[in-house]
Amino acid sequence: MTSAPAMLALVTDAFGGRGGIAQYNRDFLSAIADPGSEGVVVSPITVLPRHAPDQAAPPPGIQQMPQQPGRVAYALKALALAATQQVDLVFCGHLYMAPLAATIARLKGAKLVIQTHGIEVWPWPSRLQRGALEGADLVLCVSRYTRAAVLGWAAIAPERVLVVPNTVDEEFTPGDGASLRAKWGLEGKRVLLTVGRIAARERYKGHDRVIQALPQLVTLGHDVIYVVVGEGDDVARLKSLATNTGVAARVRFVGAFNRKMLVDAYRMADLFVMPSTGEGFGIAFLEAMASGTPALGLAVAGARDALADGELGTAVEESDLVGALAKLLAQAKADPLSLAESVRIRFGRVAFAACAAAAVHRLRDAA
């Protein structure tokens, strides 16, 4: 590969998609197509999504094909694209597409890059998926924990498995949190915040743990309010839990927010808390800290990366959660600008772009 290689990206969703995986795909593909300081890494990039519910135009250098929701139609379309255009690199955005991506890479003599996120690679995959991943030229993982999980079941050289972490949008910056606090009548209160889907199958996020901690925090003298941003099929159960725990008045379920309101919510909170046991990374931690609000999570799975082992946020054992909440609530909010800057140095766009470009450059070096 002497000139910039052409890439076929097989993804669940990217431009016009929702959720963390779509966001990551957008970030990654944009970073390696962006003629920034690192220069053009890959060009052109053809993206084939399974889903693209929203209208969104990809940046220059990236062409996104219409969505192909059906499995068979998707595979046929991918093969047709591979047959009709130059493909030097195949980017596979999800493990379940790895066998298809590996087949195309073999047919085209192309390098294969597989992206892994979190819980999809924690259990052992099918033999086909494992075989495809073991044959990959690079495997990208969003966190050290996900990387360790992959290396737990894949017989692949560990040097081929890299961490390219999530990044955080430029919109998340420190700023005025007082307006929203006033609007919600929270002056004088200590505000805890969790942002995330509230789904029965994602109870690992830990809303329960925070609600159950509230009585003890109140007993310790904290006039605390817990704001829960997000929606899903588990809201009713959590409301019931709050009622049964005697803290219904202290828990506010405010639903899903758009990006602008989300930034305000992060700025408004005294402490972002998400005692999750199942994060592949935990991008909400970054968003909170980039907005100047300290973050607390469990030292479990990918959250350790987002919290930088306690160097950016606070990462504790589950048994220490209440104590950590009490301690952090007793402290004044530290310098938001300094915290945000620390987050950007490690996880900002510039760091992410350099990391993504370096990963792809390794393929060129190895060629």
Add this chain to the structure above:
Amino acid sequence: MVVDCAASCHLLSHVMCGVNGIFAYHSASGPPSEAELIATRDAMRARGPDGAGGWWSSNRRCGLGHRRLSILDLSDRASQPMISDDGRLVVVFNGEIYNYPALRRELEAGGVRFRTTSDTEVLLHLYACHGAEMVHRLRGMFAFAIWEKTRRGLFLARDPYGIKPLYTANDGWTFRFASQVKALLAGGAVSRDPEPAGVVGFHLFGSVPEPFTLYREIRSLPAGHTQWVDAAGPREPKPFANLAGILAAGARNPAPASELNMRVRTAVLDSVGAHLLADVEVGAFLSAGMDSGALLGLMRDAGQREIRAITLAFDEFDGTDEDEAPLAARIAERYGAQHIVRRVSEGEFRDDLPAILEAMDQPSIDGVNTWFTAKAAKEAGLKVAISGLGGDELLAGYPSFVDLPRWRRRFGPLAAVPGVGRLAHLVLTTMAPGFARARPKVLGMLEHANGWAGAYLLRRGLHLPHELPQLMDADLAREGLRRLQPLRRLAASLEPDPGSDTARVCALESVHYMRNQLLRDADWAGMAHGVEIRTPLVDATLLQSIAPVMGGLTLRTGKAALANAPTLPLPDEVLSRAKTGFAVPTGSWMDAAAAAAPPSIDKIREGKGLVSRRWSRVVLASPAAKPREARAA
């Protein structure tokens, strides 16, 4: 040949070392902690009790540590980590560069100015001149890391045979390395998740085959490889030396068999001379065998006049053929060496056993003999000793040089028939379970004898793959085998084809048994006593010289050539004596130790005479063989 005394009087002042480093290469990672660097470094105190050094890059993303045992030059100039004059390179180094005088002369002729008397400095200048290609210029045993300031990267290298250890750990953000597995764990930041391939490998071979360790995150940098690490992470290790390749090159340019004696004499004498380069007294480990005896004679030929030679003796062997002391005394007398006979009792073995298991960096079913020899050397005040290790691999001294070709001829064709091996296995285990238990390798003969790799597994295997489910969880065994790929791994050590049956067995024995077991044991057992064990018969330059006559070597001719290599040949009794090597009555001692082990460890029924198999389970289960922190947890 006479040792260059002018050069040797100011060389190799470090003798033994432990090296380590931490490099937070990923932008998401914070700076490594000083406490971790020191904890890892100081877990290797036995490797270098006299001093410790540390260095951090200006941005504190990379830290290097070093422990040293210095003998003469304790000056700060020679201490490590050593920084180049221009500040662009920093090195930590464990080992010896035997062609240091020549390299230094060459560099000085090119205008390079040295500021220390240490061979460590030659690494800095060579790297500055040649970059990664510098490894091709080195003769010796080495494991080192060089920080390159301008490229913000770390360069690591390990000698062609893997005499010196170097372990790495990469968690995706931070890269770590150290001379010992246990030292990496002592730092507290490396995962202890088990590596099934390492556990399976230990059960198959009695030592953990590189690059695996018992821990998934920790790998050995393979022998004869370099590795580069920068902000894009560690690259896959690159080979720069391959024993099979050296043998294949020799086979392509064969020399007449009549040259055998001359080549062995010249090349081994040259290697012995190179290995005598030191600023301290170099002693010798002496058995009644040909390898150590011939080396003693060649030490004398190389110009060393006063030699102290250590021999182990055991009450159990008194008056038997296995007692090495009388014949070793004859050899020592012939070469005018001062002979030190050290008696070892079972009681001392029992007393030392916890310390032996503690010193073992990775589990091994051997090394006890080396432990006591090194202990004796330390008691005698020796810091460096020459060992005959490697002679059997180089000069066709093992029965495997006969067995493997014979097994392939006799059983290979039948074993190549699909299904025959499994059928024979089924019949034997059903019809004669007692026999199958007592002779497990017979079961494997028709499964594995159709290839070199399979035949070697049969010869050296402690257990065979079909026995693993008795030893460990069946799923873990299956996964370990899948990750280890033992036959594929063995076969890979024969690429390119060494060109003759003898050379193939030489490659297999050198790359597997010697590298993963003998050399590793020599490292930990020697280091535990502050004794550096040097192995002139384990030398890539020597192998290059012998490779053209390798095809004509037989079980007799190779060793005979070595026995006759000294100007004054070995006594005839040595040649006629059955090979025992450095024998110790460990069979019965280990059996007694295994019998005293908790029943849970040794509940597996198997035939008599399989002591090392029982012993292996004792070693693996021993709390002392696991890291201290793991025990505390």
